[in-house]
Amino acid sequence: MTQTIVYILIALNIVTFLVYGIDKWKAKQGRWRISEATLLMLAVIGGSIGALLGMRVWHHKTQHKKFKYGLPLTLLAQIALIALTSCRTKQTVELSAPISIEHKYVPEHSPNVFLIMYDAEIGKDPLLKAIKEYGCEIVYDYRMINGMALKKPEGKTLEETMVYFKKVKGVTNVEYDHIIRLTDPVKPKLEIQ
Numbered sequence: 001m002t003q004t005i006v007y008i009l010i011a012l013n014i015v016t017f018l019v020y021g022i023d024k025w026k027a028k029q030g031r032w033r034i035s036e037a038t039l040l041m042l043a044v045i046g047g048s049i050g051a052l053l054g055m056r057v058w059h060h061k062t063q064h065k066k067f068k069y070g071l072p073l074t075l076l077a078q079i080a081l082i083a084l085t086s087c088r089t090k091q092t093v094e095l096s097a098p099i100s101i102e103h104k105y106v107p108e109h110s111p112n113v114f115l116i117m118y119d120a121e122i123g124k125d126p127l128l129k130a131i132k133e134y135g136c137e138i139v140y141d142y143r144m145i146n147g148m149a150l151k152k153p154e155g156k157t158l159e160e161t162m163v164y165f166k167k168v169k170g171v172t173n174v175e176y177d178h179i180i181r182l183t184d185p186v187k188p189k190l191e192i193q
Contacts, residue, residue, distance in 0.1 A: 113152075115173075118148075119146070
Protein backbone atom coordinates (compact mmCIF):
# COMPACT_ATOMS: atom_id res chain seq x y z
CA MET A 1 0.00 0.00 0.00
CA THR A 2 2.73 2.49 0.99
CA GLN A 3 4.79 1.59 -2.08
CA THR A 4 1.77 2.23 -4.33
CA ILE A 5 1.25 5.66 -2.75
CA VAL A 6 4.91 6.53 -3.34
CA TYR A 7 4.60 5.57 -7.03
CA ILE A 8 1.42 7.63 -7.38
CA LEU A 9 3.11 10.67 -5.80
CA ILE A 10 6.15 10.31 -8.07
CA ALA A 11 3.90 10.10 -11.15
CA LEU A 12 1.82 13.07 -9.95
CA ASN A 13 4.94 15.20 -9.44
CA ILE A 14 6.26 14.30 -12.92
CA VAL A 15 2.88 15.21 -14.46
CA THR A 16 2.77 18.47 -12.48
CA PHE A 17 6.29 19.37 -13.59
CA LEU A 18 5.35 18.72 -17.23
CA VAL A 19 2.06 20.67 -16.93
CA TYR A 20 3.99 23.72 -15.66
CA GLY A 21 6.31 23.37 -18.66
CA ILE A 22 3.38 23.05 -21.08
CA ASP A 23 1.71 26.13 -19.58
CA LYS A 24 4.93 28.11 -19.96
CA TRP A 25 5.22 26.97 -23.60
CA LYS A 26 1.56 27.94 -24.22
CA ALA A 27 2.23 31.37 -22.68
CA LYS A 28 5.12 31.95 -25.09
CA GLN A 29 2.98 30.79 -28.04
CA GLY A 30 0.05 32.99 -27.04
CA ARG A 31 -2.27 29.98 -26.79
CA TRP A 32 -5.08 29.06 -24.45
CA ARG A 33 -3.51 28.61 -20.94
CA ILE A 34 -3.94 26.16 -18.10
CA SER A 35 -5.75 27.93 -15.26
CA GLU A 36 -3.88 28.95 -12.12
CA ALA A 37 -6.46 27.02 -10.09
CA THR A 38 -5.49 23.82 -11.93
CA LEU A 39 -1.77 24.47 -11.43
CA LEU A 40 -2.28 25.10 -7.71
CA MET A 41 -4.62 22.10 -7.32
CA LEU A 42 -1.97 19.78 -8.80
CA ALA A 43 0.42 20.99 -6.10
CA VAL A 44 -2.13 20.66 -3.30
CA ILE A 45 -3.07 17.05 -4.15
CA GLY A 46 0.56 15.94 -3.88
CA GLY A 47 2.50 17.45 -6.77
CA SER A 48 4.09 20.29 -4.83
CA ILE A 49 7.67 19.13 -5.52
CA GLY A 50 6.94 18.93 -9.24
CA ALA A 51 5.31 22.38 -9.09
CA LEU A 52 8.33 23.93 -7.34
CA LEU A 53 10.71 22.29 -9.81
CA GLY A 54 8.51 23.45 -12.70
CA MET A 55 8.64 27.00 -11.40
CA ARG A 56 12.44 26.92 -11.17
CA VAL A 57 13.23 25.01 -14.37
CA TRP A 58 10.66 26.67 -16.65
CA HIS A 59 10.87 30.08 -14.88
CA HIS A 60 7.11 30.00 -14.70
CA LYS A 61 4.88 31.83 -12.18
CA THR A 62 7.94 32.90 -10.17
CA GLN A 63 6.60 36.43 -9.59
CA HIS A 64 3.09 35.41 -8.53
CA LYS A 65 2.79 35.49 -4.73
CA LYS A 66 0.30 32.58 -4.75
CA PHE A 67 2.98 30.41 -6.27
CA LYS A 68 6.13 32.00 -4.81
CA TYR A 69 4.93 31.65 -1.21
CA GLY A 70 1.99 29.26 -1.49
CA LEU A 71 3.85 26.31 -2.99
CA PRO A 72 6.62 26.15 -0.35
CA LEU A 73 3.96 26.41 2.39
CA THR A 74 1.97 23.65 0.70
CA LEU A 75 5.06 21.43 0.61
CA LEU A 76 5.77 22.11 4.31
CA ALA A 77 2.16 21.28 5.21
CA GLN A 78 2.37 18.04 3.22
CA ILE A 79 5.62 17.06 4.96
CA ALA A 80 4.03 17.78 8.35
CA LEU A 81 0.97 15.73 7.40
CA ILE A 82 3.14 12.79 6.32
CA ALA A 83 5.14 13.02 9.55
CA LEU A 84 2.01 13.06 11.69
CA THR A 85 0.27 10.23 9.87
CA SER A 86 3.33 7.99 9.77
CA CYS A 87 3.60 7.89 13.57
CA ARG A 88 2.07 4.76 14.99
CA THR A 89 0.66 4.49 18.45
CA LYS A 90 -0.33 0.84 18.40
CA GLN A 91 1.00 -2.13 16.55
CA THR A 92 -0.72 -5.49 16.45
CA VAL A 93 1.32 -8.65 16.58
CA GLU A 94 0.02 -11.91 15.25
CA LEU A 95 1.21 -14.99 17.09
CA SER A 96 1.64 -18.35 15.39
CA ALA A 97 0.49 -20.23 18.48
CA PRO A 98 -1.90 -19.13 21.21
CA ILE A 99 -0.27 -18.12 24.47
CA SER A 100 -1.95 -18.56 27.82
CA ILE A 101 -1.45 -15.54 30.05
CA GLU A 102 -2.52 -15.64 33.65
CA HIS A 103 -3.53 -12.18 34.83
CA LYS A 104 -2.51 -11.44 38.39
CA TYR A 105 -2.86 -8.30 40.44
CA VAL A 106 0.38 -6.33 40.36
CA PRO A 107 0.75 -4.15 43.45
CA GLU A 108 1.63 -0.47 43.23
CA HIS A 109 5.00 -1.13 44.85
CA SER A 110 7.41 -3.97 45.39
CA PRO A 111 6.43 -6.11 48.40
CA ASN A 112 10.08 -6.67 49.36
CA VAL A 113 12.16 -3.74 48.10
CA PHE A 114 12.22 -0.11 49.24
CA LEU A 115 14.32 2.95 48.51
CA ILE A 116 16.48 5.00 50.86
CA MET A 117 18.08 8.39 50.31
CA TYR A 118 20.86 9.57 52.63
CA ASP A 119 22.69 12.81 53.40
CA ALA A 120 25.97 13.06 51.45
CA GLU A 121 27.71 14.98 54.27
CA ILE A 122 26.97 12.31 56.85
CA GLY A 123 27.74 9.59 54.33
CA LYS A 124 26.46 6.07 54.08
CA ASP A 125 28.53 4.43 56.84
CA PRO A 126 25.74 4.63 59.47
CA LEU A 127 23.31 3.26 56.87
CA LEU A 128 25.63 0.38 55.92
CA LYS A 129 25.97 -0.52 59.61
CA ALA A 130 22.16 -0.51 60.04
CA ILE A 131 21.72 -2.64 56.89
CA LYS A 132 24.09 -5.27 58.28
CA GLU A 133 22.54 -5.24 61.78
CA TYR A 134 18.96 -5.46 60.48
CA GLY A 135 19.78 -8.17 57.93
CA CYS A 136 18.77 -6.29 54.77
CA GLU A 137 20.27 -6.91 51.36
CA ILE A 138 21.49 -4.11 49.08
CA VAL A 139 19.74 -4.54 45.73
CA TYR A 140 21.29 -1.47 44.12
CA ASP A 141 23.53 1.39 45.22
CA TYR A 142 22.61 4.61 43.37
CA ARG A 143 25.98 6.31 43.86
CA MET A 144 25.16 9.40 41.81
CA ILE A 145 22.10 10.34 43.87
CA ASN A 146 23.10 9.11 47.35
CA GLY A 147 20.48 6.43 47.50
CA MET A 148 20.02 2.68 47.70
CA ALA A 149 17.42 0.06 46.93
CA LEU A 150 17.20 -2.44 49.79
CA LYS A 151 15.47 -5.79 50.17
CA LYS A 152 13.80 -6.41 53.51
CA PRO A 153 14.89 -9.42 55.55
CA GLU A 154 12.73 -12.56 55.79
CA GLY A 155 10.34 -12.48 58.72
CA LYS A 156 9.96 -8.69 58.74
CA THR A 157 7.23 -6.66 57.07
CA LEU A 158 8.11 -3.98 54.58
CA GLU A 159 6.44 -1.30 56.67
CA GLU A 160 8.26 -2.14 59.92
CA THR A 161 11.56 -2.28 58.01
CA MET A 162 10.93 1.13 56.49
CA VAL A 163 10.05 2.60 59.91
CA TYR A 164 13.32 1.21 61.31
CA PHE A 165 15.42 2.82 58.56
CA LYS A 166 13.70 6.21 58.90
CA LYS A 167 15.40 6.46 62.32
CA VAL A 168 18.93 5.73 61.03
CA LYS A 169 21.38 8.65 61.24
CA GLY A 170 21.80 10.45 57.87
CA VAL A 171 18.73 8.91 56.21
CA THR A 172 16.73 11.69 54.56
CA ASN A 173 13.98 9.70 52.85
CA VAL A 174 12.54 6.18 52.87
CA GLU A 175 9.91 5.23 50.30
CA TYR A 176 8.32 2.34 48.47
CA ASP A 177 9.91 1.01 45.30
CA HIS A 178 7.04 1.82 42.96
CA ILE A 179 6.31 -0.50 40.08
CA ILE A 180 5.63 1.23 36.79
CA ARG A 181 4.30 -1.00 34.04
CA LEU A 182 4.94 0.07 30.46
CA THR A 183 1.30 -0.66 29.65
CA ASP A 184 -0.04 1.70 32.33
CA PRO A 185 -1.37 5.08 31.20
CA VAL A 186 0.62 8.08 32.35
CA LYS A 187 -0.95 9.62 35.45
CA PRO A 188 0.26 13.11 36.37
CA LYS A 189 1.26 13.47 39.98
CA LEU A 190 0.24 16.71 41.64
CA GLU A 191 2.20 17.89 44.62
CA ILE A 192 0.66 20.32 47.06
CA GLN A 193 3.08 22.38 49.09
